[in-house]
Amino acid sequence: MARDLVTGALSKTPAFCLKVATTPADVLPNHRYLICLYLPDLYDKAIVTEVLRTVCQSTGIRPNSAKTDLYTILGLDSKHASGIKSTNPTDLVPDAELKALTDAYWSEATKKTTGGSESASKPTEGNKKKFTKRPRKEEPDDDVFDDVKENNSDDDATTTQDILDIKKKSTGPPPKAPLNKIRTPEDSATESESDEAPTKAVT
Numbered sequence: 001m002a003r004d005l006v007t008g009a010l011s012k013t014p015a016f017c018l019k020v021a022t023t024p025a026d027v028l029p030n031h032r033y034l035i036c037l038y039l040p041d042l043y044d045k046a047i048v049t050e051v052l053r054t055v056c057q058s059t060g061i062r063p064n065s066a067k068t069d070l071y072t073i074l075g076l077d078s079k080h081a082s083g084i085k086s087t088n089p090t091d092l093v094p095d096a097e098l099k100a101l102t103d104a105y106w107s108e109a110t111k112k113t114t115g116g117s118e119s120a121s122k123p124t125e126g127n128k129k130k131f132t133k134r135p136r137k138e139e140p141d142d143d144v145f146d147d148v149k150e151n152n153s154d155d156d157a158t159t160t161q162d163i164l165d166i167k168k169k170s171t172g173p174p175p176k177a178p179l180n181k182i183r184t185p186e187d188s189a190t191e192s193e194s195d196e197a198p199t200k201a202v203t
Contacts (some may be wrong), residue, residue, distance in 0.1 A: 001034065001059045009058040014040055028192045035061075042068045042087075050091045056098055060105035072113050 004010045006020050021034035037055065048066060056062055065086035069074070076084050089098060154203060 001037070001062060003053070004058050009054050010037075010051070013054055014041065014047050015051050037063070042066060045092065052089055052093055052098075054103065056101035057105060060102050060109065062098055062102050065089070073173075146186075 001010070002018050005015060017038035018036075019036050021036070023031065023033065037051070038189055039048060039051060052063060052066075065078075065088055069085065069087040071077070071084075076082065078085065
């Protein structure tokens with residue numbers, strides 16, 4: 001409301017001062033802070049009505065009452081025995097209109113807050129998709145050609161062959177197939193024996 005009084009819609013009205021009442025030391029969580037907005041002439045109904053509508057429309061705050069400094073000096077408040085009351089906002093503007101003005105303010109404020117959070121989240125998701133890299137495989141044989149550049153067919157063949165040569169040098173020659181075991185004289189003695197069961201001796 002103070003910002004609106006300096007640079008907002010309230011700055012275009014006769015309202016000229018705003019103050020917040022002091023807070024007690026033992027303030028409760030739901031304490032209501034008294035805010036006073038000052039006008040040069042509270043008896044000018046047209047000006048007071050204009051300021052009332054502007055406050056509801058530009059700040060979303062609905063004033064509770066209005067009274068002159070004379071009331072304060074004389075001690076006339078809502079609990080005074082005389083029953084003289086302060087001016088109620090509904091004495092100037094219908095309750096339905098005041099509610100519509102404040103509801104419109106908070107509805108617009110909610111849209112701005114929701115829209116800002118959505119627009120902030122979308123670029124974040126886009127950046128995540130943009131900078132996500134394909135995970136490289138760990139197997140050495142699968143990433144042999146990852147660094148091959150796609151220029152032309154000749155370069156591809158040369159580069160591929162070079163990589164294969166390097167791969168062969170690093171891994172060494174392929175293992176040779178095992179040779180058949182050469183018979184030794186010791187083996188021939190056992191292998192010459194028949195595998196059939198021995199015949200019984202004839203008596």
